[in-house]
Amino acid sequence: MLTFTRRFVLGVTAATLALSALPAMAQDYPSKPVTLVVSYAAGGGTDAIARVFATRLEKALGGRVIVENRPGAAANIGTEVVAKADPDGYTLLIGNQGPMVVNPHIFNLRHDPAEALDPVAMIADAQLVLVVGPRLPVKSMSEFLDKAKAQQLIYGSAGNASASHVATLLMGQTAGIDLKHVPYKGAGPAVNDLVGGHVDFMVTTVPSVIGLIQNGTLTALAVTGKERFAALPDVPTADESGLTGYSASAWYGLLGPKGLPEDVRAKLAEGTAEALADPAFIESLQKDGGVPSNLVGQDFADFMAAERTRWGEVVKAADIKVE
């Protein structure tokens, strides 16, 4: 009797599981709201891009996409949440440079993003800009480099191992100059001290300083991408202005837990491509300092692997490993 009951219960459970698994199949994906995890608190650059992207993805998929902020531990918490989720396509991650390719070199991660996550598609690329304030009245990159060779310059960053920090590290290594790092908690307070003349310069996201550049409070010397930035047409790239080969950018992509069903993945990649083709989306990306950048599947994975190697060398040379 007991065995029968147990078998009966097991059977019912199995049937229920099978039934509940059905809606997860791709033909009717998504049949329930999709959660898009952002590893930062609401209000930051990644969050802004994720929220605009979520509204577009919603249209493309024809189902709800909810942004969930899971900030903490240098954005490693968000990675972990998605790494541990079921690979059914209902929990996705907006991954970016820091947690995906820099953090593996700095922290002892419980889940290596390259192994625990499935890259779906890259969404956007946001370059940074080198700005100087009243403490360092130089007008061009060559003047800047001369100054930096004559005396040790002080730079503020949005935080230890942030995009703003590692991009400056690479700059120092490329130019062969020794720079002094002052970490802040976020770009805001750092820009404040740059405007106040307490630090010399900063490499930061375009939206955080574009108003101050346009009004002349800060001077933009170079952008860090491979091409000039549309909203700052007169500002040369670092590569153009003497730092040959230098490029650094914060990028954003869509990832899911390892083992996403192939058709779900295809549907998501298609949805991303659809969003990136929308001029309104491109316009709002530009306001957040980004340009669309669509790499799908393996191409995105290869890009991340290359980035990981590149930033690994930068971080290693600067010796900023934790533990």
Added chain:
Amino acid sequence: MIETIEHLGLGLSVAFTLQNVFFCFLGCLIGTLVGVLPGVGPVATISILLPVTLSLDPTGALIMLAGIYYGAQYGGSTTAILVNIPGEATAVVTAIDGHEMAKKGQAGLALGLAAIGSFIAGTFATIVIAALATPMTKLGLLFGPAEYFSLMIMGLVLAVVLAHGSLTKALAMIVAGVLLSCVGADMETGRERMTFGLHMLTDGIEFVALAMGIFGFGEIFKNLADPEKRDVMRGKIGRLLPTFGELRHNLGAIARGTGLGSVLGVLPGNGAILAPFASYALEKRISDRPQDFGKGVPQAVAGPESANNAGAQTSFIPLLTLGLPPNAVMALMVGAMMIQGIVPGPQVIENSPDLFWGLVASMWIGNLMLVVINLPLIGVWVKLLKVPYRLLFPAIVAFCCIGLFSISNDPAQVMMAGVLGLLGFALYKLQFEAAPLALGFVLGRLLEEKLRQALIISDGSMTTFLTSPLSLGLLLVGAVALTIAVLPSIRRSRDEIFVED
């Protein structure tokens, strides 16, 4: 001067359209409600509403978000006074005497003074923004890491004055608060400190978890352990609104608080949190009955509340003139501006004067709205105290848990607050005060951050704090205040009060 009036006129003409008044009202109402709910702060609310603002026009959207911000500041004080749960750092001070007043049956008076004080402060701060935004911006920029550090030292000295019991215990609490603020990853190296390998401590202790735990849950444990005291409080309700005479008595405190708040609000990195603490210390220093502070003095509510609101308002200055957000709520406002295609920064005032001045004028309208919304609500809030405690406390716990969970969508914060609640209860039993601990905690973070930044810039030389005149001045003020605090005569009177307790 005439220019200022012209500007405000333009602003009022923008803000007084039916649509914008409606958004202002809506923002203030939502803000008050989320402020009253413990733990559900303006950051969560604004980030949820951010996509909604896309479909509104820029001015209306920003007016609504600004309304949520100062509405929440005000609503938070209500919870602090009624149930002793400060949802934000700035409400910690309000809770000290405000809740004591509520226990004495003066909840209506405390809430009324808070509302009227906030309105006066808000009106003044609006004028400050309109007339002095540019010079005030320069003041904020003078504060580099070294100056900021000295300001924090001064703030910690003020914290000693906050305590009404033993000086030694107050100092111990401040140090404990500073130590608690050091938990988590080191800002320079990322190395974990005092986390015991626990994942939830990597980013340090959230202020909301600390406040909910030590004040909120601690208070509940206290009331459950001591039902008699609680019922005494429940019996009395008292008058709802302050009389004219009571108001006149508090006008000085309101004016001083407004001044302090207006100046401190401009400082980068959320200097506004110092404002209510500074106001409390000032009121206590100049009062002829300092020994009553901590037992329900109206000035100790009116002053800090005014300071809090003035600071909340002038902290818009760096955002408006430089596009730099001093705190998380302001960062969201920047996000809202960018969604609307407005680049935050100095050019907003020239490129979109109607938006700039409309927003400034709406702040004043918003403050008026808050009085209109909140004065009638006082009756409702006070009746809340009549709800039997066995029904009230599970509701408070439930709301706290929701708020705590919403910080990072993670149950870890709820657990942390639970543990801190036990600590709060232990502190109460051992007669330690929690307010200096909270201040030490809040200032400790900035203290460490600014100390290290200043020392990196100066190559490790401590003289950097003395060579800057501003920094030196602040340290001297702190030293004078400390000397007064430890003078034998004063210490004796402190000990007497302590014995009385």
